[in-house]
Amino acid sequence: MGFASASLGFNEPTLTSLAYICYLLAFLCYSTHLLTKGSSVVAVSRRGSRLAGAGAGGGEVDVAISDDAERPPFSTSILFGRAGAGLLFLAWASLTAAIILRWIEIGHYPTVTLYEITTMLVWGTTTISLILFEGALRTHAPGAFVALLLFCLQSYALWFIPADLKRPVPLVPALRSYWFVIHVSIAIISYSAFATGAGAGLTLLGKQYLKGRVSSALPSSAAIEEFMFRAVAVGFPFMTLVLITGAIWANEAWTKAWSWDPKEVWALVTWLTYAAYLHVRVQRGVRGVTMAWLSLGGFVVVLITFLGVNYLVEWFGGTSMHTYAVDNNNGAPPGIGVAGVAVILFLCAMLGLALFSWLRIKFPRSKSPRKARR
Amino acid sequence: MARSITKASAKTLSRAVPHPAGPHAADEIRKRPGRDPIEVIWSLFCSVRFAVVLNLALALASMIGTVVPQMQPGIQSFDVELSQFLSGAKGRYGDFSGLLYWAGFYDLYNSLWFRLLVVTVVFSIVMCTLNRWQPIMRLVRNPAVRASDSFITGLTEKAHFRGVPTDMQGAEAALRSALRKSRYRLLTDVAADGATIFIYADRDRWSKLVTFVSHAALVLLILTAAGLAQAGWREQSVPFYPGKAVNVGHGTDFTVRNNNFWIDYYPDGTTIKEYKENLSVIEGGQEVLTRTITVNEPLRYKGVSFYLVSYQPVLYATVTDSIGTQLPLRRIGASGLITDTTSTAQALLDFQFTSSDNLPMDLVQLPLKDHTLTLQLTYYQDVTRAAKENPPVYLLGYLDENFDKPIYDAFIPKVGPLQLPGYEQYNFTFTKDTAAVMEIAKDPGLEVVGLWFVIMTAGFTISLYTTFTRCWAKITLDEENPGAVNVVVGGLAEKNKVSFERDFEKTAIRIRDALGKAVVAGGATSTSNVHNEVEAAT
Numbered sequence A: 001m002g003f004a005s006a007s008l009g010f011n012e013p014t015l016t017s018l019a020y021i022c023y024l025l026a027f028l029c030y031s032t033h034l035l036t037k038g039s040s041v042v043a044v045s046r047r048g049s050r051l052a053g054a055g056a057g058g059g060e061v062d063v064a065i066s067d068d069a070e071r072p073p074f075s076t077s078i079l080f081g082r083a084g085a086g087l088l089f090l091a092w093a094s095l096t097a098a099i100i101l102r103w104i105e106i107g108h109y110p111t112v113t114l115y116e117i118t119t120m121l122v123w124g125t126t127t128i129s130l131i132l133f134e135g136a137l138r139t140h141a142p143g144a145f146v147a148l149l150l151f152c153l154q155s156y157a158l159w160f161i162p163a164d165l166k167r168p169v170p171l172v173p174a175l176r177s178y179w180f181v182i183h184v185s186i187a188i189i190s191y192s193a194f195a196t197g198a199g200a201g202l203t204l205l206g207k208q209y210l211k212g213r214v215s216s217a218l219p220s221s222a223a224i225e226e227f228m229f230r231a232v233a234v235g236f237p238f239m240t241l242v243l244i245t246g247a248i249w250a251n252e253a254w255t256k257a258w259s260w261d262p263k264e265v266w267a268l269v270t271w272l273t274y275a276a277y278l279h280v281r282v283q284r285g286v287r288g289v290t291m292a293w294l295s296l297g298g299f300v301v302v303l304i305t306f307l308g309v310n311y312l313v314e315w316f317g318g319t320s321m322h323t324y325a326v327d328n329n330n331g332a333p334p335g336i337g338v339a340g341v342a343v344i345l346f347l348c349a350m351l352g353l354a355l356f357s358w359l360r361i362k363f364p365r366s367k368s369p370r371k372a373r374r
Numbered sequence B: 001m002a003r004s005i006t007k008a009s010a011k012t013l014s015r016a017v018p019h020p021a022g023p024h025a026a027d028e029i030r031k032r033p034g035r036d037p038i039e040v041i042w043s044l045f046c047s048v049r050f051a052v053v054l055n056l057a058l059a060l061a062s063m064i065g066t067v068v069p070q071m072q073p074g075i076q077s078f079d080v081e082l083s084q085f086l087s088g089a090k091g092r093y094g095d096f097s098g099l100l101y102w103a104g105f106y107d108l109y110n111s112l113w114f115r116l117l118v119v120t121v122v123f124s125i126v127m128c129t130l131n132r133w134q135p136i137m138r139l140v141r142n143p144a145v146r147a148s149d150s151f152i153t154g155l156t157e158k159a160h161f162r163g164v165p166t167d168m169q170g171a172e173a174a175l176r177s178a179l180r181k182s183r184y185r186l187l188t189d190v191a192a193d194g195a196t197i198f199i200y201a202d203r204d205r206w207s208k209l210v211t212f213v214s215h216a217a218l219v220l221l222i223l224t225a226a227g228l229a230q231a232g233w234r235e236q237s238v239p240f241y242p243g244k245a246v247n248v249g250h251g252t253d254f255t256v257r258n259n260n261f262w263i264d265y266y267p268d269g270t271t272i273k274e275y276k277e278n279l280s281v282i283e284g285g286q287e288v289l290t291r292t293i294t295v296n297e298p299l300r301y302k303g304v305s306f307y308l309v310s311y312q313p314v315l316y317a318t319v320t321d322s323i324g325t326q327l328p329l330r331r332i333g334a335s336g337l338i339t340d341t342t343s344t345a346q347a348l349l350d351f352q353f354t355s356s357d358n359l360p361m362d363l364v365q366l367p368l369k370d371h372t373l374t375l376q377l378t379y380y381q382d383v384t385r386a387a388k389e390n391p392p393v394y395l396l397g398y399l400d401e402n403f404d405k406p407i408y409d410a411f412i413p414k415v416g417p418l419q420l421p422g423y424e425q426y427n428f429t430f431t432k433d434t435a436a437v438m439e440i441a442k443d444p445g446l447e448v449v450g451l452w453f454v455i456m457t458a459g460f461t462i463s464l465y466t467t468f469t470r471c472w473a474k475i476t477l478d479e480e481n482p483g484a485v486n487v488v489v490g491g492l493a494e495k496n497k498v499s500f501e502r503d504f505e506k507t508a509i510r511i512r513d514a515l516g517k518a519v520v521a522g523g524a525t526s527t528s529n530v531h532n533e534v535e536a537a538t
């Protein structure tokens, strides 16, 4: 996978490759989980189970039970769901070990090169989706989509970034600050949460467009949409903190709190995009697929902010004080192989679709109480 | 409809017609755009849809500045650099370049239209807030306690309890205790004929007000930052020569001296690890502060920040006579900000080698009795050599001030002092050193901006993690079962509706249990019946 030395053992390349394989297997298990989740099982666990009320009249409490709350005790589907979760956890554990090994080896927080930062994004997204989906919300449903997203992200890190850029580089003076650790960690949390939101967005698209088994195996759109909101609600305050800590750090190291550096600008753009997401959702009450596209569009912006600014700066001849160490091949842009073209096409396609659905946003006129009263 | 219930013994309420306003209260109350242009603009700025569009427009505009090369700040006042930049831009964009320049795209973030966009966003936030103030305050202060049956049954979350064998007061008490347990605040109203009790319950209503705080902080943040950008001052690329003090100016009464500048390397010996500079602040002739700074640790004194941004090589020239006395040298430099060196008998040469055609213009003059020796430095390379060796310096020497009588045209000797032919009694020595290049700035009020930032972040976080939640309940006598009552409860959450399902389910079970207890307490006949069903359900 383009590592300089890739001998098998308890070392960074092996552990990273193990994580990579686990993501693929997790994707397969989670997919099988969805495909084998029989529709009869789903019907049982669907909303509308009635609780008997007090009194002779046989009153009803019309409350939904959570989709996964009444799982049958054992089935193939559940087994695959748990296997997927286990593999995702295994991927997380081996990636954690790989990162720690690299940290120890290079002696500083491993978020300097494009490769390191992408690995951190993969790690963070795994962490947050494990906590949010498997932990807090107790659902395997978005697993397949999240694992696919993670597999793609790690493919970019492993195949697209050339081997000589995977080598660690020493910290330059401007990065030698505790703000480096604080600011970058917060950014990783924020971007990982947005990535998790994008995973939920893909799930919602799956619910909408993959008819049949998969669609019926997934929880209701409203529920998925809420998972997505939860992820964005984690990401947004952290994104605000990214801007604050960035400004504080810039005021120490770059003489000015804000200097319209491309990286700063893209962080602002990310923030504004997700602010738009929240306003569209909270005030306009927009729900459903539109929100999924907004979330994916927001994630494209995140990718540009986090990884793409390097390329933008090189392609459009700008300057940034913020680029990761990618230009140690004499300032020439990294060679864009087939993988690169694929990644770029994927991003463009996603951006295009996001834009398309964006333009189609139909803000519903106020729809709740008046209609409800009728 | 609730209108049919006559307005009577209202305990705390002012409004008899229920207006259980939903999350779109503002939109409902918003005036329809009329013909009046002011009203059209007003309603435009009050619309959240417009705010979203503005938000995205601001994002898009900011993005453009990252793909169109931006001019260095202040470049407009340097003709050469400006025309260089513009010809580069012309190569990139061809004939469009002029248009882009005219439209401010090369200095996008300072352009008029970008500023107007920011002002529009601020205006939109303010208008939206003002517009929403009243309806939200009404929602919080004077909620509609009475809700119609159809309103409650129209809600997605609701619970019916029919024929509960207890009296109205018992049921009310049960509901109150159950709702309190679920952290609701309660308001009650009784219909005139006493046949209906309305209960309104809400939770986290203050979270509606947090939005005002956070958006106000956002507006103040933008305004303060914009205002402060004009205040304060900034001096860029100020060389701090070794051992020399720099007068800060701008009404300050202290100077800052560079005691030493050095570079720390990683163990490989070539990769730079840290730039360090030891500085002293001198105030009233006294040294009041001495500190070593790095790139990430600027010196702050009396609100003025000293940032280490770069460094440059400097060269000292010294001349001694045959008995070793230093003679006064005069230096004529191309750049200013250099102390008079005549008195210090040491000429400091200041170079900024950026390219080979950027040759130094500095001259060193040794005034003698009847004429002046002039040395012009034409080449210098900042390389480290063995301890006793001179740096590579190429000199032109003249017998006069008009460069008419050349007497030297070579590198200085590799070791030992330079002696000019015919002037062997004078020893010229050159020592290299490094000057720190600093940026000095005063940015007052950044703490205030930070405060707004913190308030805003806290506000957003609270908004995202609290949900304004309301329940309406109605207790009526059961017409089919004398001695029993019907209870209907409906709930509405503004966000997180799916999670609210679970939350409401919990509340409904609490109500059911409380009603069960009320039955026990009232000693009604069907006690056991109720309990059985409760157990079956749980």
Ligand code: HEM
Residues within 6 Å of the ligand: A236, A271, A272, A275, A278, A279, A282, A283, B048, B051, B052, B054, B055, B121, B124, B125, B128, B129, B132, B207, B208, B211, B215, B218, B460, B463, B464, B495
């Ligand atoms: C452009 C003009 C803006 C307007 C008119 C506006 C208006 C509003 C309104 C009316 C609410 C909802 C209040 C409620 O329902 O209780 C809201 C919520 C919010 N706004 Fe804004 N806002 C604007 C800009 C921004 C910006 C620039 C940000 C941050 C980047 C932002 C972040 C938020 C957040 C985080 C919430 C809370 C969302 C929630 O409750 O889930 N807003 N805004």
